[in-house]
Amino acid sequence: MSLPLERELEGMPLEFANHEESIKITGFWMFLVTDVLIFASLFALYAVYQGGMGGGPDPAEFFHLGPALFETLLLLTSSFTVGLSIWAMRRGQTRAMTAWLLVTLLLGAAFVVTEVSEFVADVAQGYTWHQSAFLSSFFALVGTHGAHVTFGILMALALLVQLSQRGLNAITARKLFTFSLYWHFLDVVWIFIFTVVYLGGKLT
Amino acid sequence: MSHPTEPALHPDQEPVRYLHAHFEDDRRFPWGKLWGYVGSLALTFAAFGAVAQHLWPPTALMTLILGLAVAQAGLQLGVFMHLRESRGPSWQIAGLALALFIAVGLVGMSIWVMLFKSGVS
Incomplete structure (x- = not known):
């Protein structure tokens, strides 16, 4: 399936070439705007409840900076590789585009596996979100981000299937572009989680 | 503005500057x-x-x-x-600016209002 293209404007990338598809990109930005508000609410929650340890662990002893730094490096690298995927897409290099998307997906999966194994270790020690206001707000904020990344991986998998079946056209190009916006956005959110929650936790 | 020898364009036909598409060119x-x-x-x-x-x-x-x-x-x-990429005006910048304003307000005001611990307890 391919849509008619309007290339009346010189140098238009494929994902913007169809008018209707280009509107969907703007629409996706508006979704990200609402997601900013969700994470802002969760950050406000964390800022307020951070001090409520309720006899449980405090942030300085609860957080492990090693795994958190590792997760940061995974997400930063995956943000770079999805950027390379878009760069290849705009040159019509579909093999490189698919390969970089696959690398992005694997890095994202490594991030989720690291995060889940951290959470499992916390719960094994009895540090669940029932324990204190601090842990409730921590798991709500970081868990929501982790759920977003998990959903992003499913989105990338579906995209790989569509790209293999339909090839690169105005629709699949737009889907890959909006996926890249989503992925970079999750990286931005993680930067603030790493800074405020993990690094900030060591300052208290 | 129109040159004296050229017929004046109807307002509907005049090119609108901000509607020009802009895309970043990678090397x-x-x-x-x-x-x-x-x-x-x-x-x-x-x-x-x-x-x-x-x-x-x-x-x-x-x-x-x-x-x-x-x-x-x-x-x-x-x-x-x-x-900044868009086929027309970059509406996403206005949306993001609004979201940023609300986000900073939400987090900042939450922290600020909780500083008044004496009033709560």
């Missing part, structure tokens, strides 16, 4: 993205190192690492997310 090698990646790594390690070394007192350090995070967010938006 033959993705230098922009590579430097964006190197920059984000440098900012991350700077923040991590500053906290690990207890460079400054906590409040000053928090301000520093928040500043580094904001710089890195700007880098992601500018280098990787093609923030």
